[in-house]
Structure formats: structure tokens, C-alpha cells
Amino acid sequence: MxxxxxxxxxxxxxxxxxxxxxxxxxxxxxxxxxxxxxxxxxxxxxxxxxxxxxxxxxxxxxxxxxxxxxxxxxxxxxxxxxxxxxxxxxxxxxxxxxxxxxxxxxxxxxxxxxxxxxxxxxxxxxxxxxxxxxxxxxxxxxxxxxxxxxxFSALNKNLAFEDPKVMRAGDRLAEQGIQLRNLDLENYHRDLRAIYDLSLDAFVGNLLYTPLPEIEFFGEYETIQSRIRPELVLLAEMDNQLVGYLFAIPDWLRGPQTDTVIVKTVAILPHRKVSGLGAWLVANAQIAARDLGYTRVIHALMHENNVSRRLSARYATPFRSYTVFKKQL
The missing domain is CATH 3.40.630.30 (Gcn5-related N-acetyltransferase (GNAT))
Structure with a gap:
């Protein structure tokens, strides 16, 4: 037929x-x-x-x-x-x-x-x-x-909660010389360069990973530059070198008065000295969102077995799921 x-x-x-x-x-x-x-x-x-x-x-x-x-x-x-x-x-x-x-x-x-x-x-x-x-x-x-x-994506509606264990880990990381700062929009391309370089190392072990051409990475972030609140993008540095970052952005689809922030990416340089940094970044991003007047944080698009989902489980409840499919040929 x-x-x-x-x-x-x-x-x-x-x-x-x-x-x-x-x-x-x-x-x-x-x-x-x-x-x-x-x-x-x-x-x-x-x-x-x-x-x-x-x-x-x-x-x-x-x-x-x-x-x-x-x-x-x-x-x-x-x-x-x-x-x-x-x-x-x-x-x-x-x-x-x-x-x-x-x-x-x-x-x-x-x-x-x-x-x-x-x-x-x-x-x-x-x-x-x-x-x-x-x-x-x-x-x-x-x-x-x-x-x-x-x-999965998960939603945290209680930004008042701060995990004492995570905050103690943050004190330890600070004692080791790790400092947090916000994205510098005046030096946007400089910070993007550091984010791009770290991402290539941090994500190399992820499922279906391939490197992204630099020009495409910069192009994607340039299209959203005007929507970024730098207080919600956290860079973790040690000895003036980026060792981790968290990228979050307001959910502008809800309108200019949105009450929701999306944690889109958490990336950590693979190194035992930065153990606990991901949780510290998430905690600080939620505090920053709360201080800016937001009341909800979405932890977006986490792999079922990724450490980010375990971090999210401290605060958030899954509300949406996604799938990648396969077929033997």
C-alpha cells in the first residue's frame, strides 16, 4: 500500500x-x-x-x-x-x-x-x-x-524559608575565598565570556551534550539582555576566576508586574573545593528574588537524575514534566 x-x-x-x-x-x-x-x-x-x-x-x-x-x-x-x-x-x-x-x-x-x-x-x-x-x-x-x-519544573511559593544547612555551607565556601557578585551589565560581554567558558566544562557530562559555537551562545544571550535583572544572575568567583553561576530571570510572560522568577541555569565547575556551591547559589537567588518583591520561584527544566533536582527538592514542588524520546534503528 x-x-x-x-x-x-x-x-x-x-x-x-x-x-x-x-x-x-x-x-x-x-x-x-x-x-x-x-x-x-x-x-x-x-x-x-x-x-x-x-x-x-x-x-x-x-x-x-x-x-x-x-x-x-x-x-x-x-x-x-x-x-x-x-x-x-x-x-x-x-x-x-x-x-x-x-x-x-x-x-x-x-x-x-x-x-x-x-x-x-x-x-x-x-x-x-x-x-x-x-x-x-x-x-x-x-x-x-x-x-x-x-x-521536571518545580515551583517554590515560600521564599521566606532558608535552609540552615545550606547557609552554613555558604559560610564555609566564603571562608575558602569564594565570593558572589551580580552580573555586570556594563561589562556584559566580559561576563558572558566567562559564563560561556565555564558552561563548556560544567555541562560536558550532561546527557546528549555537544559544544555550542560561541557566536550562537552570544547571540542567544544578546536577545534577552534587555529582560535581565542583574540582581538575579549570580557569579561565584575564587581567585578572580569564575567557578559557578546561576542565571535567573523574571517570568515576563506574566506581564510587567510578574510575581515569578525562573531559575534557568545553575552551573558549577567540577571541583571538590566548590562542593555545596550550587545549593548556596540557589538559596541566594531566592533571597534576591524575595528582596526584589517576587513571591514565587520556578526551578526550570531539571533532569530527573541531576543534582539540580535534588537541590530544588529542598524548596519546590514539581508541577510540569518533559520528555526526550529514543528509538532503536
Whole structure:
């Protein structure tokens, strides 16, 4: 039985732009040039309508055990038949390239958009949170994908609480010469450079990690510079060298009078001398948020087995979950 659609393969923004169908929605074909997938697939019906899409990466995909990984990202679909069509075509193409495991959704790198929101809860979407139609994860599981990793966001509504154990650890760290300061917006690029360099070391052991080109990292942070409150970005330094940082930002999706801060990233240089620094940074960020008049802090997008989730459990209750999927090829 033949499929009731065609699979269109594109490699450049110009090729994709020849198909101005509604499915493209807010997907800018220029993103292909920035993210450089190895190909882009689309499902096209006989009447010319596009009903599903996905980009593939296999040349620069992340390591995972003994597998050769192929990444599937930029996914969208209007219904399950087209979704399964593009996902099956993606898996065949990745297998043809020697991949043994397909993972997604991931736009080529965990520095970019990845994960499906799989349990929504009651809270509204927050700033920089991935979102998707609720049926999309089901499209993947119906095509044979299984859970690779789970992530959670948690909410702290009690910013008055300060963990005495964490504060004692902070005193010890201060005695060792670790000092906290805020992001310096007057020297934004200097501080970003230090944050970028530390991130490359701190995240190297994370699931599906690959290095992010410097120009892309700076580009992402330049787009949000005007939304940053420097009091909520903490840099930990020892001997004038950055050894950890916490990046938090107000949840501007709630409006200019938002009561919520999002802890987006906590990164610590791997070193025994900074044990306990992550917890100290989180505690100080919550104190800073409280002092600025905020009443809630979201601990965002934590891996189920990451130390950040254990830190969060001191204060916050999970309210949302996300999933990365895998499929043996």
C-alpha cells in the first residue's frame, strides 16, 4: 500500500521557502541556516498541503553509550498519519547514515530547543519554556519511540524559608575565598565570556551534550539582555576566576508586574573545593528574588537524575514534566 503523501527532502532555506504552506507557521526557514541540520523532511499531500516536518542531524550528533546518534528536531505535524510518515522517513534516513539510535525532539543540540512537554499541570507556560500540542508526544510513542530521559519544573511559593544547612555551607565556601557578585551589565560581554567558558566544562557530562559555537551562545544571550535583572544572575568567583553561576530571570510572560522568577541555569565547575556551591547559589537567588518583591520561584527544566533536582527538592514542588524520546534503528 502506497502512502497517501510524498516525503519532500530539503537542504537549504531556499528549498524550504518554495513550500509556503500553513504548517510552516512560525518556523522560519532561515533557522535551517543557523542550526545546520543535515536535511529537512516534509510531508506533502497531493493537493500541495504540508502536514508534517522534521530536521535531521547525524554528522555532528551527541555521543550516547556505544550508539551512533541521529537527532530529530524542528518537528511539527497536523495529524498522526503525517506525523508517523515523517518520523518513519526520518528513522530510515538516519539508519541509512549508520545511526543506531534516533533521539528527539532535539534541534541538533541541547543548547537549543529540545524535549516535549508531556505533563502540563495547571500553571501557565513560563518564559523560555518549550511548548507543543499535547498530542505530539503520542505521535512519537505510536511510531515506536520510548522514553530516553525525563525532566521536571518545580515551583517554590515560600521564599521566606532558608535552609540552615545550606547557609552554613555558604559560610564555609566564603571562608575558602569564594565570593558572589551580580552580573555586570556594563561589562556584559566580559561576563558572558566567562559564563560561556565555564558552561563548556560544567555541562560536558550532561546527557546528549555537544559544544555550542560561541557566536550562537552570544547571540542567544544578546536577545534577552534587555529582560535581565542583574540582581538575579549570580557569579561565584575564587581567585578572580569564575567557578559557578546561576542565571535567573523574571517570568515576563506574566506581564510587567510578574510575581515569578525562573531559575534557568545553575552551573558549577567540577571541583571538590566548590562542593555545596550550587545549593548556596540557589538559596541566594531566592533571597534576591524575595528582596526584589517576587513571591514565587520556578526551578526550570531539571533532569530527573541531576543534582539540580535534588537541590530544588529542598524548596519546590514539581508541577510540569518533559520528555526526550529514543528509538532503536
Amino acid at each position: 502506497t502512502d497517501p503523501f510524498d516525503i519532500v527532502t530539503c537542504y537549504t532555506p531556499g528549498e524550504i521557502s518554495r513550500y509556503p504552506a500553513p504548517l510552516l507557521g512560525d518556523f522560519d526557514p532561515v533557522v535551517i541556516e543557523r542550526h545546520q541540520p543535515d536535511c529537512h523532511l516534509m510531508v506533502q499531500l497531493p493537493d500541495g498541503a504540508l502536514t508534517a516536518r522534521a530536521s535531521l542531524w547525524w554528522k555532528s550528533s551527541p555521543p550516547l553509550d556505544d550508539h551512533k546518534i541521529g537527532c530529530i528536531g524542528h518537528f511539527a505535524a497536523t495529524e498522526i498519519v503525517s506525523a508517523q510518515g515523517v518520523l518513519n522517513a526520518a528513522c530510515r534516513r538516519l539508519s541509512d547514515q549508520g545511526c543506531t539510535l534516533a533521539v528527539g525532539p532535539i534541534d541538533g543540540s541541547t543548547w537549543r530547543r529540545y524535549r516535549f512537554l508531556t505533563s502540563r499541570g495547571e500553571e501557565p507556560r513560563f518564559l523560555m519554556e518549550p511548548d507543543n500540542p499535547d498530542e505530539w508526544p503520542m505521535y512519537w510513542t505510536k511510531t515506536g519511540f520510548e522514553v530516553l530521559a525525563s525532566y
